[in-house]
Amino acid sequence: MPMNDRLSLHVPEPEVRPGDKPDFSRVEIPEAGSVRRPPEDAEAESMRDLAYSIIRVMNRDGEAVGPWAGSLSDDEIIEGLRHMMTLRAFDQRMLMAQRQGKTSFYMQHLGEEAISCAFQKALKPGDMNFPTYRQAGLLIAGGYPMVDMMNQIYSNDADPLKGRQLPVLYSARSHGFFSVSGNLGTQYIQAVGWAMASAIRQGTEISAAWIGDGSTAASDFHAALVFASTYRAPVILNIVNNQWAISTFQGIARGGSGTFAARGLGFGIPALRVDGNDYLAVHAVSQWAANRARRNGGPTLIEHVTYRAGAHSTSDDPSAYRPKEESNAWPLGDPVLRLKNHLTLRGLWSEERHRQAEAEIRAEVIAAQKEAERHGTLHAGGKPSARDMFEDVYAEMPAHLKRQRQQAGV
Amino acid sequence: MPRMTMIEAIRSAMDVSMERDDRVVVFGEDVGYFGGVFRCTQGLQQKYGRTRCFDAPISESGIVGAAIGMAAYGLKPCVEIQFADYMYPAYDQLTQEAARMRYRSNHQFTCPMVVRMPTGGGIFGGQTHSQSPEALFTHVCGLKVVVPSTPYDAKGLLIASIEDPDPVIFLEPKRLYNGPFDGHHDRPVTPWAGHPAADVPEGHFVVPLGEAATVREGSAVTIVTYGTMVHVAAAAAEETGIDAEIIDLRTLLPLDLEAITRSVRKTGRCMVLHEATLTSGFGGELAALVQEHCFYNLEGPVVRVAGWDTPYPHAQEWDYFPGPARVGQALKDMMEA
Numbered sequence: 001m002p003m004n005d006r007l008s009l010h011v012p013e014p015e016v017r018p019g020d021k022p023d024f025s026r027v028e029i030p031e032a033g034s035v036r037r038p039p040e041d042a043e044a045e046s047m048r049d050l051a052y053s054i055i056r057v058m059n060r061d062g063e064a065v066g067p068w069a070g071s072l073s074d075d076e077i078i079e080g081l082r083h084m085m086t087l088r089a090f091d092q093r094m095l096m097a098q099r100q101g102k103t104s105f106y107m108q109h110l111g112e113e114a115i116s117c118a119f120q121k122a123l124k125p126g127d128m129n130f131p132t133y134r135q136a137g138l139l140i141a142g143g144y145p146m147v148d149m150m151n152q153i154y155s156n157d158a159d160p161l162k163g164r165q166l167p168v169l170y171s172a173r174s175h176g177f178f179s180v181s182g183n184l185g186t187q188y189i190q191a192v193g194w195a196m197a198s199a200i201r202q203g204t205e206i207s208a209a210w211i212g213d214g215s216t217a218a219s220d221f222h223a224a225l226v227f228a229s230t231y232r233a234p235v236i237l238n239i240v241n242n243q244w245a246i247s248t249f250q251g252i253a254r255g256g257s258g259t260f261a262a263r264g265l266g267f268g269i270p271a272l273r274v275d276g277n278d279y280l281a282v283h284a285v286s287q288w289a290a291n292r293a294r295r296n297g298g299p300t301l302i303e304h305v306t307y308r309a310g311a312h313s314t315s316d317d318p319s320a321y322r323p324k325e326e327s328n329a330w331p332l333g334d335p336v337l338r339l340k341n342h343l344t345l346r347g348l349w350s351e352e353r354h355r356q357a358e359a360e361i362r363a364e365v366i367a368a369q370k371e372a373e374r375h376g377t378l379h380a381g382g383k384p385s386a387r388d389m390f391e392d393v394y395a396e397m398p399a400h401l402k403r404q405r406q407q408a409g410v
Numbered sequence: 411m412p413r414m415t416m417i418e419a420i421r422s423a424m425d426v427s428m429e430r431d432d433r434v435v436v437f438g439e440d441v442g443y444f445g446g447v448f449r450c451t452q453g454l455q456q457k458y459g460r461t462r463c464f465d466a467p468i469s470e471s472g473i474v475g476a477a478i479g480m481a482a483y484g485l486k487p488c489v490e491i492q493f494a495d496y497m498y499p500a501y502d503q504l505t506q507e508a509a510r511m512r513y514r515s516n517h518q519f520t521c522p523m524v525v526r527m528p529t530g531g532g533i534f535g536g537q538t539h540s541q542s543p544e545a546l547f548t549h550v551c552g553l554k555v556v557v558p559s560t561p562y563d564a565k566g567l568l569i570a571s572i573e574d575p576d577p578v579i580f581l582e583p584k585r586l587y588n589g590p591f592d593g594h595h596d597r598p599v600t601p602w603a604g605h606p607a608a609d610v611p612e613g614h615f616v617v618p619l620g621e622a623a624t625v626r627e628g629s630a631v632t633i634v635t636y637g638t639m640v641h642v643a644a645a646a647a648e649e650t651g652i653d654a655e656i657i658d659l660r661t662l663l664p665l666d667l668e669a670i671t672r673s674v675r676k677t678g679r680c681m682v683l684h685e686a687t688l689t690s691g692f693g694g695e696l697a698a699l700v701q702e703h704c705f706y707n708l709e710g711p712v713v714r715v716a717g718w719d720t721p722y723p724h725a726q727e728w729d730y731f732p733g734p735a736r737v738g739q740a741l742k743d744m745m746e747a
Contacts, residue, residue: 128482128483130479160516161514161515161516162516164513164514164516165514169514171514171515171516171518171519172518173515173518173519174518178482178519179511179514179515179518179519181506181507181510181514182506183502183506183507186475186502186503186506186507188475189471189472189475189476189479189503190475190476190478190479190482190507191479192475192476192479193475193476193477193478193479193480193482193483194479194480194482194483195479196476196479196480197435197479197480197483197484197485198483199461200435200461200462200480200485201483201484201485207479219471219499220471220472220475220502220503222469223467223469223471223472223475223476224472224475226467226469226472227466227467227469227472227476230467392512392513392516392517393512393513393551393552394512394552394554394575394576394664395512395517395520395574395575395576398620398664399664399667399668400664400665400667
């Protein structure tokens with residue numbers, strides 16, 4: 001370390017910026033199948049290495065290998081591929097709808113489809129996700145109707161949230177999907193509280209907390225880890241590391257920590273790092289953590305390593321802060337293509353079946369979109385009543401809100 | 411009927427609620443084994459066990475955030491922030507999450523939660539053990555805000571708050587924990603024993619939220635106040651001989667506007683009184699409401715008596731605290747105006 005007379009501030013920078021050649025040489029990718037699978041009741045201390053590696057199942061050829069392979073049946077894997085394809089098709093249609101002015105805003109999942117779609121299959125009815133705005137795969141894979149998602153995005157007269165909430169901030173209690181908030185990180189500690197409640201009531205349900213790489217810097221992330229650790233809450237603490245928080249590269253949130261998963265170790269929480277673009281690996285790791293939580297083994301932290309291939313939102317242009325072709329250079333590839341290759345290799349899928357599935361899914365999404373648009377879009381057709389604006393602030397409307405509703409003439 | 415201090419009344423409210431409803435859980439810093447730094451939760455852990463009443467890490471956003479998750483699950487958490495001065499790290503959770511849960515989820519998720527916080531000055535608490543942050547909550551739609559001034563009300567209001575389906579900020583004037591305080595800091599402390607409102611039923615009862623109490627009937631001027639200032643107002647009225655009607659709001663949000671307007675229409679004069687700093691304090695809202703609803707009944711401007719617009723000082727405690735002399739002088743000025 002050089003000796004200086006004066007101090008200097010270190011401000012991390014990504015390796016490359018627009019115009020530079022993408023460079024992911026810093027990302028160490030272990031061979032698929034090479035990371036061990038500890039018993040589900042292993043002590044956190046005994047598996048520190050897993051916070052610094054990446055659990056992967058599908059190898060370069062598309063084979064499922066190693067101790068984490070085999071958590072799903074063939075039919076479930078095919079279903080998983082369809083879920084990811086559905087989410088991608090849904091994103092494409094809603095992006096277009098936003099460009100057409102049918103809604104004000106949208107956020108896509110491009111490149112991250114495996115994480116929420118595979119994770120949901122490790123949960124049981126009664127479990128509760130506390131998602132961010134980029135886990136709609138939990139809804140798709142959980143069987144929530146696409147048309148209700150679209151109604152929410154359009155804020156139309158069938159919007160389950162009565163037009164009160166920004167697009168994609170869904171809420172679906174019936175499907176174990178907690179109300180998404182615009183305030184980042186807040187739901188992470190709430191998930192822990194929910195899990196504590198299940199334990200207090202001696203229930204059987206577990207919860208799943210979700211956060212992005214950037215929001216791990218929020219204080220509620222820290223609070224969540226303290227509470228989860230202290231009370232051994234039955235919660236799965238997911239971090240989706242997609243490398244980017246809007247324009248800010250993950251190094252700004254990570255600092256000197258080797259990985260985000262490593263943050264769990266300081267709290268005595270077992271931490272797993274998984275290839276987020278490997279559907280089979282995400283499922284196996286999620287299942288491991290869910291089993292552990294259900295057996296009263298306490299929390300697990302999972303860092304899903306992935307790449308945000310799309311823009312942050314419809315209000316964002318990533319070419320202003322990162323190379324345009326960076327997503328193509330991402331070494332973990334594309335989750336849909338990888339699972340497709342795996343199934344094809346095993347003779348369970350083909351190019352033809354894929355094209356056919358794409359066509360079917362597109363038709364399903366378009367049908368849902370037509371049905372949603374019959375209820376209206378943001379600026380056209382049916383919309384929630386202005387009376388709905390005053391409801392549900394409280395269980396019972398207090399006098400001052402009744403007066404204001406009257407003033408509003410609704 | 412048993413006599414209780416405000417501390418005992420608050421403890422009794424939690425005891426009664428935990429006994430009646432096993433979904434009620436109590437936690438916070440030092441709340442479990444030790445029974446709270448103000449003894450408000452003493453004995454609850456022994457009686458109900460560690461999973462119903464327990465100690466929490468020193469993380470206000472953690473305490474409130476976890477409670478929100480528990481409420482979403484179906485519990486009824488009654489959590490403690492050790493001093494209202496330390497609620498700020500939880501402000502995001504309270505204002506953006508608890509307050510809006512029902513609204514933003516179209517009542518799929520609700521937040522039946524109580525957050526207790528000792529509030530107010532008069533105890534040489536300095537800058538961070540004396541604050542009255544109620545206006546930071548009354549500005550937040552979706553919250554309810556309660557401030558008791560007697561043991562009887564403290565118990566009845568706390569039980570009502572725990573049973574309420576909405577999130578309630580329950581501000582406990584710590585100066586009133588052991589006895590009523592009228593601002594005469596130079597006199598010996600009076601205990602609650604002997605005060606009529608210290609007779610508190612042992613079992614279950616509620617004081618409904620949203621209902622003010624007229625604690626002194628009068629004809630000359632209405633004093634709208636809450637918490638410790640209720641007792642200061644009473645002393646000022648006695649000492650000046652001005653026949654003030656004193657309204658103890660008890661619940662600041664939702665507000666019993668009817669009780670205020672009824673009184674001001676009768677007296678024609680109104681003082682709003684609180685410990686919290688003046689500018690943008692809750693008194694501003696009260697004054698505005700009184701002039702909107704009672705303009706033609708008013709014989710003079712609505713007067714606000716409040717803490718100065720400074721951080722709460724230590725050595726200058728009694729120059730800061732709006733005591734009976736300052737309130738009395740303001741009353742006299744109003745009557746002469």
